[in-house]
Amino acid sequence: MIRLKAFSYYEPASIREASEILTQTNDKAFPLAGGTDLLVRMKRGVIRPAVLVNLKRITGLSGIENENDGGLRIGALATIADIETSPLVRKTHPVLCQAAGVLGSQPLRNLATVGGNIGRASPASDMAPALMVLQARVAAQGRSGSRELEIDHVFAGPGSTTLAAGEIMTSFFLPAMAPATGAAYLKMGRRSGGGDCALVGVAALLTLEKAEPGTARIALSSVGPTPLRAKRAEALILSGKLTEERMRQAARAAAEEAAPITDMRCSASYRKEIIEVLTYRALQEAKQKAQGGKAA
Amino acid sequence: MKVSIDIHVNGERYQKEVEAQTTLLEFLRGTLHLTGTKEGCGLGDCGTCIVLLDGKPVNSCLVLAADAGGRKVTTIEGLAVDGKLHPVQQSFIDNSAFQCGFCTPAMILSAKALLDKRPEPTEQEIKQALGGVLCRCGSHQKILAAVQAAGKGEK
Numbered sequence: 401m402i403r404l405k406a407f408s409y410y411e412p413a414s415i416r417e418a419s420e421i422l423t424q425t426n427d428k429a430f431p432l433a434g435g436t437d438l439l440v441r442m443k444r445g446v447i448r449p450a451v452l453v454n455l456k457r458i459t460g461l462s463g464i465e466n467e468n469d470g471g472l473r474i475g476a477l478a479t480i481a482d483i484e485t486s487p488l489v490r491k492t493h494p495v496l497c498q499a500a501g502v503l504g505s506q507p508l509r510n511l512a513t514v515g516g517n518i519g520r521a522s523p524a525s526d527m528a529p530a531l532m533v534l535q536a537r538v539a540a541q542g543r544s545g546s547r548e549l550e551i552d553h554v555f556a557g558p559g560s561t562t563l564a565a566g567e568i569m570t571s572f573f574l575p576a577m578a579p580a581t582g583a584a585y586l587k588m589g590r591r592s593g594g595g596d597c598a599l600v601g602v603a604a605l606l607t608l609e610k611a612e613p614g615t616a617r618i619a620l621s622s623v624g625p626t627p628l629r630a631k632r633a634e635a636l637i638l639s640g641k642l643t644e645e646r647m648r649q650a651a652r653a654a655a656e657e658a659a660p661i662t663d664m665r666c667s668a669s670y671r672k673e674i675i676e677v678l679t680y681r682a683l684q685e686a687k688q689k690a691q692g693g694k695a696a
Numbered sequence: 697m698k699v700s701i702d703i704h705v706n707g708e709r710y711q712k713e714v715e716a717q718t719t720l721l722e723f724l725r726g727t728l729h730l731t732g733t734k735e736g737c738g739l740g741d742c743g744t745c746i747v748l749l750d751g752k753p754v755n756s757c758l759v760l761a762a763d764a765g766g767r768k769v770t771t772i773e774g775l776a777v778d779g780k781l782h783p784v785q786q787s788f789i790d791n792s793a794f795q796c797g798f799c800t801p802a803m804i805l806s807a808k809a810l811l812d813k814r815p816e817p818t819e820q821e822i823k824q825a826l827g828g829v830l831c832r833c834g835s836h837q838k839i840l841a842a843v844q845a846a847g848k849g850e851k
Contacts, residue, residue: 402738403836406697409716409762432763437757439719452716454763481752505744505828507753507806 402443407450411457415568417569418453423543423566425451431568432456433477433516436508449656461570464488466493472577476515476569480527495583495603500528504596515569518554518613519625522563528555528627529603530585532619534574534625542567557627558601558605578615581607582689584682586670588674596624599666602654604682606637608690613642618650618682623658623675630654633679642687651680702787705730706774714761721745723761724771731800732772736830741828746802747771753806753828772801775808784808784846793842796831802829807843816847 414416422429429451432438441447455461455477462477464486472492474483483489484500502518503509503526518538519525525542528551536551542564549562551572563569577583583605589596600622607615616637618630633654640646660671697714702709705728711743714723719739720738725745726729734830736742738757745757748770785808794800803826810817817825822843831839 401735403722404717404719406715406717409699410762411762432760435739435760436755436758436765439760443739452760454760504740505743506756506825507743507760507828508740509849510749510752510754512760671773 404439404442405448406555409452409454412455413457413459415458415570416543418455418458419541419543419566419568421451421453422568424601429453431519433519434512435516436504436512437516437520438469448589455568466578467493467573469550474514474572474574474576476571477513478515478518479507480504480512480514480517484509490615492532493577495530495585495605496534496574497602499526499585499587499603501527502585502589508591514572518551518572518599519561519563519569519631520692521555521559522555523558523624523625523626523627524588524598524601526601526621528597529601529619529621530583531572532627532629533583533605533617534577534619535601537573537575538569539573540569542568546570548573552629558625567668578692580609581605582684582686582692586678586682586685588678594607597603597665600660600678602675602678602682603625604679604686606642606686607643608687613637613643616650618654618679619655620658620675620679623660623671625659626656626663630657630679632657637696639684647683649682650683651676654679699762699765701739701762703765704768706739706770716760716762717764718761719747719757720759720761720764720769721756722723722745723764724756724769730771730773735802736798736800739758740800741830743806744799744802746829748805748807748809751809751812752808753825753826765847770805771807775804775816781851784811784843787842788839791838791845795835799831800827803839805844811843811847813823817843819844822847 430449432454433454452643467473470507479498531551585603587598587601605617605621616634621627633650635681654678655672660668662668698713734744736744740755740758746753748754
């Protein structure tokens with residue numbers, strides 16, 4: 401039986417209050433959202449917080465709403481299951497449903513939140529690549545006010561973000577997807593259909609203009625210290641016609657620019673192979689969806 | 697640090713004081729003596745501790761009891777009504793859908809949550825819904841048959 405060590409526990413009713421407790425107690429206080437990662441690391445003894453600040457009593461942080469003509473605002477405390485099953489998300493940004501649907505098991509997805517998944521800054525995040533190709537903006541609120549930052553600028557290293565002490569993510573804004581845009585998130589784990597940690601995760605987004613790629617974004621997880629954009633692969637896609645050969649070249653480029661490690665799950669060289677395979681498949685899927693005329 | 701909670705479990709209201717670090721699983725087993733909910737890995741991997749929180753399956757080893765305050769919990773003990781088993785429970789018996797039984801409460805609760813939402817699920821939907829629970833005996837085929845039968849209202 402694994403037991404949690406004692407800690408002080410707070411249920412603030414506002415972000416300001418939560419932010420104050422988190423700032424006062426400094427690095428010994430952790431915000432609690434879904435808890436599916438935090439409590440596991442506490443039980444394993446990886447971290448030992450003196451204080452937990454449960455954010456879930458703060459109202460208004462879990463909604464999913466349309467905003468600005470096709471854009472979407474997702475509360476940081478929306479659960480992964482909320483996102484996976486949301487008709488709104490499925491309609492406007494279906495790639496996020498695809499990513500949510502392969503994160504952990506259903507009971508975990510009922511607890512885990514999108515804010516927790518991003519705030520944890522795990523290199524193996526399933527939500528990060530999809531949010532990155534969608535160019536999500538993260539709204540954060542701290543004692544000195546609120547700000548919005550690009551998702552690409554949130555990750556500082558494995559397990560660390562660029563958020564200041566006491567700064568709390570409140571929502572994610574996804575700009576509307578352009579017409580003739582398709583996106584896909586593909587993940588390789590040990591089990592098919594998700595359920596476990598990604599060995600490699602790849603999101604790709606393509607916007608076609610007169611059948612040629614006008615926008616290309618590729619984001620990878622589990623292949624470096626943080627989720628990352630494969631910029632050279634993106635540039636290759638935009639350098640000419642969207643042929644099979646070019647997609648294969650881009651996939652090779654993505655594998656080359658990633659910096660995976662060997663760990664207990666698999667070797668770096670295996671990860672490189674899988675990055676290439678999944679990037680190619682994700683590009684193909686994104687292209688098909690883009691050609692379908694809508695982001696289906 | 698003690699925290700006061702007000703929680704509904706299987707239709708009964710409980711007002712209790714718990715240590716902040718008490719998980720919902722420990723509260724159910726240790727305080728309420730509802731030992732039908734099992735602890736396996738304690739880390740959210742095996743799923744044997746699944747209960748329904750406001751009708752949705754969750755790993756109770758990863759929920760603080762304090763965090764479950766104000767919410768409705770259903771455990772395996774809460775499924776039978778007036779001594780009559782829930783159709784999914786009866787179907788597990790009729791289909792011999794277990795060997796050691798350790799994962800059974802979590803399997804049944806996961807199946808119940810699915811059938812409440814989708815009375816006639818596809819095989820793929822059942823597999824997805826039960827994917828959070830590991831059965832080490834390898835009873836999966838019979839479990840699948842039991843849930844399919846319960847979904848069709850078969851005896």
